[in-house]
Structure formats: C-alpha cells, structure tokens
Amino acid sequence: MSVGRIQISEKMRSSSARVAGDLIHWLPSTKYIFAGFASIGLAIAGGAADIESSIGKIEDSCSSLSQTLKGFTSDGNVMGTALKLQGEAKDLLSIINDGKDTASNAENLSSADSDKLEDSVNSLSKSVFTLLDGFVEKKPVFQKAVLGGSADGLVEKDLQDLKGATDGLGKALENIVTGQLKKDAPQILSDLDKHFDDAIKAFSD
Numbered sequence: 634m635s636v637g638r639i640q641i642s643e644k645m646r647s648s649s650a651r652v653a654g655d656l657i658h659w660l661p662s663t664k665y666i667f668a669g670f671a672s673i674g675l676a677i678a679g680g681a682a683d684i685e686s687s688i689g690k691i692e693d694s695c696s697s698l699s700q701t702l703k704g705f706t707s708d709g710n711v712m713g714t715a716l717k718l719q720g721e722a723k724d725l726l727s728i729i730n731d732g733k734d735t736a737s738n739a740e741n742l743s744s745a746d747s748d749k750l751e752d753s754v755n756s757l758s759k760s761v762f763t764l765l766d767g768f769v770e771k772k773p774v775f776q777k778a779v780l781g782g783s784a785d786g787l788v789e790k791d792l793q794d795l796k797g798a799t800d801g802l803g804k805a806l807e808n809i810v811t812g813q814l815k816k817d818a819p820q821i822l823s824d825l826d827k828h829f830d831d832a833i834k835a836f837s838d
C-alpha cells in the first residue's frame with residue numbers, strides 16, 4: 634500500500650499521530666496500523682465507499698441548510714438566522730470541496746461501483762435543487778437582513794462559490810466513473826449549472 638493513498642487532513646494530523654502512536658504501542662505490525670486507520674474512519678481515498686460517504690455528508694449539509702432556510706422569516710430572528718445561514722453555507726462549501734478532493738484522489742471506479750453511485754448522485758442533485766429554490770424563495774427576507782450590507786449580496790457570493798465547488802466535484806466524479814453515470818454526467822452537470830445560474834441571477838437583480 635502506498636502512503637500517497639492515505640489522506641489525512643491538517644486538522645486530523647495531530648490526533649492521527651496520537652492514535653498511530655497508541656496503535657504502534659499495541660500492535661507491532663504496520664498492517665494492523667493501516668487496518669486501525671480504516672476502522673477509525675480516516676479518509677482513505679480510492680474507494681466508491683469514500684465517495685458515497687462524501688456525497689451523503691454533502692446531502693446532510695444541504696438538508697440542514699434547507700431546514701434553516703425554512704425557518705428564515707421576516708417575523709423571526711432575521712439577523713441571527715441570516716448569520717447562521719452564512720455559517721452553514723460556508724460549512725457546505727467546505728464539505729463539497731472535501732468531496733471534490735476525495736473524488737480527485739480516487740482511482741477509476743468499476744462499472745458496478747459507478748452504477749451504485751448513480752442513485753446517490755441523482756439524489757444529491759435533487760437536494761441541491763431544493764436548496765437553491767429555498768434560497769430564491771427567501772430573497773425578500775435576505776434583503777431585510779443587514780450584515781454590513783444587505784445580506785442578499787452575500788448570498789449571491791455564496792451561491793457562486795457553491796456553484797464552483799459543485800462543478801469541481803461533478804467534473805472530478807465524471808472523470809472516474811464509467812457506464813450510464815458517465816453518459817448521464819454532462820446532463821446532470823448542465824442541469825445543476827442552470828439551476829445555480831437561475832438562483833444567482835435572482836440574487837443579482
């Protein structure tokens with residue numbers, strides 16, 4: 634196993650070193666250390682399972698943001714919720730970028746694995762559409778929330794960032810899949826782009 638395949642984020646590096654230290658103490662063989670890494674859930678790139686799990690995290694983050702948007706109303710805590718939405722949008726952005734890194738570092742998937750991902754990808758697209766519709770619906774509330782300037786300008790920027798990250802993830806996935814998902818990928822990506830563009834336009838008017 635090459636070390637290049639093991640991906641450990643900066644944040645996890647120090648705790649990984651501690652965990653590795655403990656494992657070295659208990660388990661003399663490096664084979665067990667790698668098994669230990671996998672079982673404690675550090676991201677080992679390369680498998681469809683890692684990608685599936687990234688997509689799941691992105692979907693959870695989208696749903697949580699959509700949920701917060703639902704509660705964003707003019708008669709509620711406009712400023713507080715607008716700030717929370719900003720924070721959640723940044724979280725989503727970083728989770729999508731993590732997914733892009735996972736997909737970029739993965740090897741080409743088998744056709745069986747590609748087929749398994751198709752449902753997840755379609756389900757993620759739907760969550761993104763729901764999220765974008767949620768933002769557009771709440772534009773009047775964002776216009777009432779003043780964070781430095783009116784918050785709708787911040788949303789436009791968030792949406793542009795999210796679009797860029799989603800494109801990056803989509804292209805990284807398109808590169809490594811095969812079969813039907815490879816065939817469907819351009820259409821899925823162009824539908825996502827169009828939805829993003831419509832939402833960005835709504836906030837730039």
Ligand SMILES: *[C@@H]1O[C@H](CO)[C@@H](O)[C@H](O)[C@H]1NC(C)=O
Pocket residue numbers: 741807808809810
């Ligand atoms: C992976 O797939 C891409 C096309 O999607 C191809 O260009 C590349 O050569 C493949 N890599 C390997 C290692 O097979």
